[in-house]
Amino acid sequence: METTKVNAAYLCNYEVMQILQQLKDSTQKKHKREGSLATVTYETVHYLQDTDCKKQNPASIKKFLDGLKNFKLTKTEKLMMVNTPPRTELEIQLIAQESEERLSEEDVRKIIELANECLPANES
Amino acid sequence: MFVLAEMKDVIRITPEHFHQSLTESITTLLNRKLANKVVLNVGLCIALYDIIDIGNSYIFPGDGSSHTEVKFRFIVFRPVVEEILIGKIKNCSREGVHVTLGFFDDIVIPVNALQHPSRFDETDQAWVWEYPKEDGEKHDLFMDSGESIRFRVTSETFEESLPTGPPGTECTIQTVAPYRIVGGINEPGLGLLTWWEAPEQDDGDENEEENGE
Incomplete structure (x- = not known):
């Protein structure tokens, strides 16, 4: 076996959850469960269900990313914001490196608003 | 936190699985081989994402199984440093x-x-x-x-x-x-x-x- 590309593409948590859930449903129908695959899909879906990606959908993620285009953020920073939508200034400071220099207070406030609007939190 | 890794492997399908379609057997075998396992310098493999290419299948003397070269993408848990x-x-x-x-x-x-x-x-x-x-x-x-x-x-x-x-x-x-x-x-x-x-x-x-x- 050989790995040709370690990192061909990034996936957000929502995409992974969709794929795994489909997989879970299709294998259940056929009544044949592969041990390790069943374990890892169950555990991963279980983890992802507790995150904010449970309520996301492709349209809301697209809207959020379109909104983020106005700010100069890197790809991984945007990915992290989709996976864990920032709710406070502190969370933005953690995600974006040197955010104080790159983002104004106004920008930070707008990103939080955008996150709350497009990607609402999992019901508490 | 999750990435796609592109890999290449030769899959050996034993004759008792010949009644299944090739893609189906390959999917099952790849998932059995890699799911929930760590590949060195790649990460923790979760599940097969898609098959990019299926090459020709060969049968070697003395072995009734078919050997097929497959290119595929796997979902891998590999968080970025700093994430x-x-x-x-x-x-x-x-x-x-x-x-x-x-x-x-x-x-x-x-x-x-x-x-x-x-x-x-x-x-x-x-x-x-x-x-x-x-x-x-x-x-x-x-x-x-x-x-x-x-x-x-x-x-x-x-x-x-x-x-x-x-x-x-x-x-x-x-x-x-x-x-x-x-x-x-x-x-x-x-x-x-x-x-x-x-x-x-x-x-x-x-x-x-x-x-x-």
Whole structure:
């Protein structure tokens, strides 16, 4: 076996959850469960269900990313914001490196608003 | 936190699976081979994403199985260094705090990457952040197991593991975690989610946010 590309593409948590859930449903129908695959899909879906990606959908993620285009953020920073939508200034400071220099207070406030609007939190 | 890895492999399909379609057998075999396993310098494999290319199948003398070269993409858990993740505390020990994501356990936050100052509570077997209060006293913040924790991935190590012996044998092979993540919580905002949830109305007025429920 050989790995040709370690990192061909990034996936957000929502995409992974969709794929795994489909997989879970299709294998259940056929009544044949592969041990390790069943374990890892169950555990991963279980983890992802507790995150904010449970309520996301492709349209809301697209809207959020379109909104983020106005700010100069890197790809991984945007990915992290989709996976864990920032709710406070502190969370933005953690995600974006040197955010104080790159983002104004106004920008930070707008990103939080955008996150709350497009990607609402999992019901508490 | 998840990536796609492109791989290439030759899949051997034994004759009893010839009644299935080729794609179906390949999917089953690849998932059986890789799901929930760590590939060196790639990450923890989760599930097959898609098959890019299926080459010609060959049958070799003396073996009734078909050998097919396949190119495919696999979903792999491989957080980027510097990424912020949320997990749950598995347990605490003298070496630090062990964190689990449910499907991945080998995450450790070493002592020097905890919030400062922290001490280890022997009776509760938990790390405690001694948060200094303004009046000089300390407020103890316990890190109990099961709590949700936000941490930053600071480094990762891959370890080549030895193959396990045949089942039933008594040889004890030291089990090393093939993929370990080292995290850190020594920054404001990191640590238990409950530490930072409280409204910060009392320190400064620049934190005024509309509390949109």
